[in-house]
Amino acid sequence: MSFYHHHGEKYRDRNHHSFDRSKLEGIQAAEAEALLPRTKAQEEIERALEFGLEAADLIEDRTISCFSRGELPHWAGINTFLKLPYLENVHEVGNYDAAILGVPFDIGTTYRAGTRFGPQAIRRISALYTTYNYELGVDLREQLKMCDLGDVFTVANIEKSFAQITKAVSHVMSKGTMPIILGGDHAIGYPCLRGVAENIDGKVGIIHLDRHADTQEKDMDERMHTTPWFHATNIPNAPAENLVQVGIGGWQVPRAGVQVARERGTTILTINDVDEMGLEQAAEIALEVAWKGAKAVYLSFDIDSVDAGFVPGTGWPEPGGFLPREALKLLQLVAKEGICAMEVVEVSPPYDVSDTTALLAMRAIMDVLATLVANKKLGGK
Numbered sequence: 001m002s003f004y005h006h007h008g009e010k011y012r013d014r015n016h017h018s019f020d021r022s023k024l025e026g027i028q029a030a031e032a033e034a035l036l037p038r039t040k041a042q043e044e045i046e047r048a049l050e051f052g053l054e055a056a057d058l059i060e061d062r063t064i065s066c067f068s069r070g071e072l073p074h075w076a077g078i079n080t081f082l083k084l085p086y087l088e089n090v091h092e093v094g095n096y097d098a099a100i101l102g103v104p105f106d107i108g109t110t111y112r113a114g115t116r117f118g119p120q121a122i123r124r125i126s127a128l129y130t131t132y133n134y135e136l137g138v139d140l141r142e143q144l145k146m147c148d149l150g151d152v153f154t155v156a157n158i159e160k161s162f163a164q165i166t167k168a169v170s171h172v173m174s175k176g177t178m179p180i181i182l183g184g185d186h187a188i189g190y191p192c193l194r195g196v197a198e199n200i201d202g203k204v205g206i207i208h209l210d211r212h213a214d215t216q217e218k219d220m221d222e223r224m225h226t227t228p229w230f231h232a233t234n235i236p237n238a239p240a241e242n243l244v245q246v247g248i249g250g251w252q253v254p255r256a257g258v259q260v261a262r263e264r265g266t267t268i269l270t271i272n273d274v275d276e277m278g279l280e281q282a283a284e285i286a287l288e289v290a291w292k293g294a295k296a297v298y299l300s301f302d303i304d305s306v307d308a309g310f311v312p313g314t315g316w317p318e319p320g321g322f323l324p325r326e327a328l329k330l331l332q333l334v335a336k337e338g339i340c341a342m343e344v345v346e347v348s349p350p351y352d353v354s355d356t357t358a359l360l361a362m363r364a365i366m367d368v369l370a371t372l373v374a375n376k377k378l379g380g381k
Ligand SMILES: [Mn+2]
Pocket: 186, 210, 211, 212, 302, 304, 305, 316, 346
């Protein structure tokens, strides 16, 4: 049998549609799109025309305004996160389902700094995103009320900055709004969790994606980015038994932290664990540990949990971590049950290449938000 004969058979087979088109995610997603409203998009166009003047006569598309006041063009405008409204008056944050807040802080780093520019970089690259996700069939513009609160006023002192961060996160939580925190180095995990925990009437679980355990008490005499979960799990309603750490491993897990993890009985899934059991099983374990007797779960995504080749712009790059699509899938799987607050940390723009690292941070947030909306865990304000 010749090669060409084989090929001919193959093509003939393909004409028979041996698969069920209706089962394809791509086909289902296209159908689902028809059900999404366009109300907010229309409101945005009307507001742009009112505030930004009607376009010059030569412009044929009359939805275009003279001054850019909405999503388009993606290269224009003032870069809040997703070009969301900048909420200058933080007292009004309770009107929103979710609020973005930046924590420009990098004095907890033990090698490369630069994460103080993380929030700016994530906001800048967020400009290329639309609010719609094809596979999930979600349009955040239509289904979620979001704002950008700007940044916490951090100072050149770790403990004073921690106090500021806790107060800011606690304020957002107290209004029933989900904080989406743009780090910042991972030291902020502790003050963020502290701000969350004081607003939860019960236990808080923690799902932590990282290459590093970050569980030692101090590093060079301070509470650095290697220490957040030691201090977080000292908070009475954030016990260590509800801390699950996924993706840990390699040559940057200090023995001091491993000792604490052992003593406190935290649950660690290494990259090899995840690789062998698969993402679905890893997510099941993470959810089981974090949610055990808990009222809420906090999500901490360290961008360095992803292989160093994909995230050059980070403080402690380590080879062998997740592929981007593994990390994104895992985040979606754990977000399905609900998340009370989320942080994305360790994006260091001075070391980034083509905004790759900031882009992945942005994508992670968008995927989590869309998953929460798709599973009716967030929205409705
Ligand atoms: Mn890390």
